Amino acid sequence: MSGPDLAIVGAGPAGLSAAIAARRHGLDVVVIEREGEAGGIPRHCAHPPFGLREFGRVMTGPAYARRLAAAAREAGAEIRTGTTVVAIEPGPRLVLASDAGAGELAPRRVLLATGVRETTRAARLIGGSKPAGVMNTGTLQGLVHLEGRRPFLRPLIVGTELVAFSAILTCRHAGIVPRAMVEAGEAVTARWPAALLPRLLGIPIWRGTALVAIEGERQVNAAVLQGADGRRRRVATDGIVLTGGFRPEATLVRTSHLALDKATGGPEIDQFGRTSDPAIFAAGNVLRPVETAGWCFREGRRMAGFVAASLADALPDPEPSLRLVAADGYAWVLPQRIVGGEGSREGALQLRVTRPLAGRPVVATEPAVRGAPFASRPERRLSFPLAALPAAATGTATIAVEPDEALR
């Protein structure tokens, strides 16, 4: 059985945009989506702004998701919903599950675009009882926008990444009035002007405050919060929305032959999106936590071009490579491997810092390379031009922040 040129796993913004682009390159494309509908996370982000760059207008998430799925179908991609990829094997060979039972597919190339999820209550080791009313933003948005439910009236919103403000918009849509936003750090994580939203809605932001326990039998009735001074207080609330702390949904990578980068939690790739198996590519938020839908859309489109180049045997060899490791101050770097010579140095490294930091990036190649000074916070976008890396460098090099307090 000969499979398609390209099988894309996941029909979110990255996967669908890759499907559209791959069709334009003349590839025969199947997109495999485990949910009943294509579109990914934007399906339940029922607020703008989506689609400004992609479609030239401001759309809500669901409208954007529908538009993307329609565009992929119009471009000639086959989208198989309700179908799960349960394993990836060398070949490549995909093991599938659907209403029809187990199946398989043997495409020439695979693109993983399985996205991200938020950190759960369990992984955060939050104490207390286990009542109903504790959920991630993704669950809340699904309940409100897909099921028309209102799981609580006065929840706490935990975290201040951009998604926390999306949670507030979802609450507003459902007539839910959050009691407060709770942020363990000293400052709001998302960029201005996100923090204006709670102020406009009269929702306080409690900084330097951690959620340590949840109380309630059937439904949440209180939260125990701990301030930076270690003092605890109990706050009446009927729900907890645990926002952000995104991590790649990379289970398929973890259970396969592919190399996983512990720093991003996603597959290790080179600048052409190739994983450690050169027939398998990856794009979108499975690569790292976390980027916008627009970014994932553009990333999917770019990676589809590389898939087409790979099928035409037009990519540089995957080895030798320069392997980059995030060190002092950086949480992760993407891509992790740089291959090819000077002609392959378009684009940039993506980076995030581990804590609020000011300084300049330094790559410990021979000779060492320094980048432009910056001041940043965790979860904020940073980059470093690939062209600045020494063309002949191979082996392993760290990329670290050389701190410079004067820049703060």
Next chain:
Amino acid sequence: MPENALPSRRDAPDGRYDVAVIGAGVVGCAIARRFTLDGARVVVLEKAAEVLDGASKANSAILHTGFDAPVGTLEAAAIRAGHAEYLEIRERLGLPLIACGALVVAWTEAEAARLPALVATAHANEVADVVPLSAAEARALEPELGPGVAGAFRVPGEALIDPWSAPHAYLAQALLNGADLRLDAEVRGGRHDGDWRLDTTQGPVRAGLVVNAAGLFGDHVEERLLGASRFAIRPRKGQFLVYDKTAAALASHILLPVPTEITKGIVVCRTAWGNLLVGPTAEEQEDRTTAALDGATLAGLRARAEAILPALKDHEITAIYAGLRPATEEKGYRVRAVPERSYIAVGGIRSTGLSAALGLAQHVRRLWDRPAAPIAAPLWPTLPNLAETATRDWQRPGNGGIVCHCERVTRREIEAALAGPLPARTFAGLKRRTRVTMGRCQGFYCGAALAGLTAGRLAVPMLAEPGDAPDREADDA
């Protein structure tokens, strides 16, 4: 049939049961099955809206051999008999068995010095196949073990099972063969005039024999029925961590510590569903209903887990839970028959209840000195397989598609759990029957779909209907 034999259900006069089992935990379910198969007309009275809602909702899912049980006790005998009966009946009921064996690992020289005595205890408990191992041999069997192993021995018979499918199967078999189950039926009192007339929150129940298997409330029930209780429950909390399926490859055996007087200690083992479990703690408390998790204690468990298996630091914790064990003021089981009151207490099953349940049921049946009139051809329910070691429903056609992606639970499995002789009545009950939302995303992907799928079909809905908004005046300063 001898005149005083247990009559079969068909012969029973309406409204009277031969046996009322109080409590639908693993022990109560096994007892209900035993009496039913022996021809008795049985009713199970459970005060919660769902079965397995007390001590049986959280344990370490191990089928023990009893190698370390106190020698010569009922506990040792019940584990031995229960283990044997599980092996005998599990295939007919569709119950899993991961026969992985256990390693008892000593982490200090002092612990290593106690290993020979434990081996001798195992032999005294008729577990003859334990194998002493050097530290190097233990490490060869479990290469991911952290530094500091001082010695070990292997117990081949220790195994992993599904802690919920087993009691569900016991009760389902009882129900299929004529037993009744009353939920939301708390026993408020009763009087004995040759027959028991129990006063429950679901109305009066008349029964010849009462078996008190009320777990965490066993002493309360005894007090209500006999006026005073011979034992006092002292709840002992256990907190657990569950790691993602990727961590299951780190340990082949059940990794047991050298037990102390108080507890079997922190166990690291796979689960039948392919996860890795760490726990439990042993914490005395007064509260019998709430097993609160504590972040600092869980972090301590994680640190202990990473000392045992250092590679765990790169794996995700997917679930945290806590349970209460019905310990008493004494160490052993508190099983006692009061023949003149037609009453049997099965109290203080503080641990090992999952392993001992079938054996305890045999024992309790023997305490009721009526000859058996076993059902000639009992019906055997087959439980849906959730273990990773056999074919799962998603691999078969017509499954309706996967709803819970992390645990690969199909729509057909969910529909089946909402129907049948023992349908799920709460969301926790649905989780125990199917594993929905128990994986790494904890409902991020499927929570909304499940709310839709279960709407109007659970006695206690998945989402509470929010009432009045909480008042900030209720805050503590």
